[in-house]
Amino acid sequence: xxxxxQSPRHKVTETGTPVTLRCHQTENHRYMYxxxxxxxxxxxxxxxxxxxxxxxxxxVSDGYSVSRSKTEDFLLTxxxxxxxxxxxxxxxxxxxGQGSPLYYGYTFGSGTRxxxx
Amino acid sequence: KQEVTQxxxxxxxxxxxxxxxxxxxxxxxxxxxxxxxxxxxKGLTSLLLIQSSQREQTSGRLNASLDKSSGRSTxxxxxxxxxxxxxxxxxxxxxxxxxxxxxxxxxxx
Numbered sequence: 769x770x771x772x773x774q775s776p777r778h779k780v781t782e783t784g785t786p787v788t789l790r791c792h793q794t795e796n797h798r799y800m801y802x803x804x805x806x807x808x809x810x811x812x813x814x815x816x817x818x819x820x821x822x823x824x825x826x827x828v829s830d831g832y833s834v835s836r837s838k839t840e841d842f843l844l845t846x847x848x849x850x851x852x853x854x855x856x857x858x859x860x861x862x863x864x865g866q867g868s869p870l871y872y873g874y875t876f877g878s879g880t881r882x883x884x885x
Numbered sequence: 886k887q888e889v890t891q892x893x894x895x896x897x898x899x900x901x902x903x904x905x906x907x908x909x910x911x912x913x914x915x916x917x918x919x920x921x922x923x924x925x926x927k928g929l930t931s932l933l934l935i936q937s938s939q940r941e942q943t944s945g946r947l948n949a950s951l952d953k954s955s956g957r958s959t960x961x962x963x964x965x966x967x968x969x970x971x972x973x974x975x976x977x978x979x980x981x982x983x984x985x986x987x988x989x990x991x992x993x994x
Contacts, residue, residue, distance in 0.1 A: 801981065801982075803984075808986065809986070810889075810974070810984040810985060810986040810987065811929075811974070811976075811982075811984040812984075813981055813982075813983075816981060826981070858928065858929065860982075870916040870917075870978065870980060871916060871917065871936060872934075873917070873919050873931055873934040874919060874931070874976075874982055875931065876921075876928050876929040876930075876931075877928060878927065878928040879927075879928050
């Protein structure tokens with residue numbers, strides 16, 4: 769999907785273990801986002817990044833951290849996975865290049881299905 | 886806080902019908918609004934992007950309108966087909982996309 773790849777696609781992990789999900793883009797977009805999708809809640813924003821080393825919290829950030837050391841990679845870490853973090857995680861990108869911000873649409877990755885047992 | 890409501894939550898129609906999916910949002914201070922479709926177990930595919938200065942956008946059998954002042958958007962699907970079966974998500978953008986819970990559409994032959 770437009771040069772955005774999420775890995776792994778599926779993961780099962782045990783409660784209490786750290787987990788890192790990766791989002792990689794080849795589009796040189798400035799903005800990157802992590803959402804989670806749960807039945808009855810829709811998609812909710814976890815963290816986002818406006819550039820290298822520039823990240824901020826979203827609506828449901830507790831228990832998650834992120835890092836962006838390169839434009840193309842945005843990592844989401846569950847510091848100590850819990851069953852409530854079982855979800856489908858989507859990465860998204862927006863704002864190609866250095867143009868006017870906030871006038872562009874989002875492009876989403878295919879998602880990572882995470883199960884915490 | 887921006888809240889997004891999509892009505893109906895689910896819809897089942899015979900092939901060939903013209904459909905209207907509704908989206909309402911509480912904060913009219915948005916830059917744009919995006920409509921997505923999501924197939925079961927898949928990611929989100931962007932259908933249409935409407936800027937706040939626009940009234941509507943069209944792509945093939947799809948037409949989306951935006952009335953920012955009243956906090957409403959409508960997705961119109963003409964001559965529906967079984968391949969249109971999916972969940973449709975509306976997402977206004979105050980600064981980051983906010984999603985509704987979607988309309989699940991089933992089109993049967």
